[in-house]
Amino acid sequence: xxxxxxxxxxTPPESSLRESSMPExxxxxxxxxxxxxxxxxxxxxxAHDAWSDRTWWAELAGRPRRSYVVGEQSGTLVGYAGVDxxxxxxxxxxxxVARPAxxxxxxxxxxxxxxxxxxxxxxxxxxxxxxxxxxxxxRLYSNAGFxxxxxxxxxxxxxxxxxxxxxxxxxxxxxxxxxxxxxDPSESASEVRx
Ligand SMILES: CC(C)(COP(=O)(O)OP(=O)(O)OC[C@H]1O[C@@H](n2cnc3c(N)ncnc32)[C@H](O)[C@@H]1OP(=O)(O)O)[C@@H](O)C(=O)NCCC(=O)NCCS
Numbered sequence: 001x002x003x004x005x006x007x008x009x010x011t012p013p014e015s016s017l018r019e020s021s022m023p024e025x026x027x028x029x030x031x032x033x034x035x036x037x038x039x040x041x042x043x044x045x046x047a048h049d050a051w052s053d054r055t056w057w058a059e060l061a062g063r064p065r066r067s068y069v070v071g072e073q074s075g076t077l078v079g080y081a082g083v084d085x086x087x088x089x090x091x092x093x094x095x096x097v098a099r100p101a102x103x104x105x106x107x108x109x110x111x112x113x114x115x116x117x118x119x120x121x122x123x124x125x126x127x128x129x130x131x132x133x134x135x136x137x138x139r140l141y142s143n144a145g146f147x148x149x150x151x152x153x154x155x156x157x158x159x160x161x162x163x164x165x166x167x168x169x170x171x172x173x174x175x176x177x178x179x180x181x182x183x184d185p186s187e188s189a190s191e192v193r194x
Pocket of ligand 1: 045098101105106131
């Protein structure tokens with residue numbers, strides 16, 4: 001894993017204008033010491049799908065296949081993201097930014113980290129699931145290069161909310177891509193939350 005242990009400047013690579021308002025932010029590898037802060041943030045960010053400390057322990061035990069990063073501002077954990085890199089297809093496991101730090105570009109920085117991590121692992125595609133009613137996250141993903149692939153109807157409960165399966169190519173494609181119609185792309189997305 002190669003999170004930048006240094007301090008992110010206000011205009012990281014591929015930054016948007018929004019990022020110019022981001023306070024100084026440091027990315028570092030997640031450790032078990034972060035679990036208390038993570039489980040405190042989860043319920044307000046993922047109302048019905050908050051990960052418990054047990055889930056976080058299991059996720060961290062999944063390294064090196066799983067990679068997790070946290071973003072800190074003034075020593076406080078304000079964002080995190082994780083990816084599963086198990087082969088050709090990498091899956092975004094989660095991405096989140098604490099409410100007070102949202103809208104400053106940190107989500108975009110974390111997404112760039114996920115993409116870089118999946119590329120470093122040699123994956124060809126990066127996939128994720130997102131709630132159909134989560135317009136902010138969808139905008140983040142579209143901006144990063146994800147495209148809608150399929151829909152899982154009524155995937156999120158309660159509420160019967162559809163899951164959109166999104167995918168991005170991690171490397172430049174020089175030829176027209178052809179999808180194999182016999183393949184159900186949603187089957188290759190693992191049970192992830194983001
Ligand atoms: C989704 C999430 C990670 C985005 O993080 P963020 O730091 O706010 O994202 P950014 O500041 O980088 O903004 C990303 C895009 O979302 C848009 N956005 C951010 N906050 C917004 C808001 N409150 N209203 C409308 N759009 C918003 C921005 O306009 C930006 O798009 P742009 O560059 O075209 O302007 C964050 O909202 C979050 O943690 N949400 C709760 C958890 C969650 O839903 N995670 C995703 C699970 S699939």
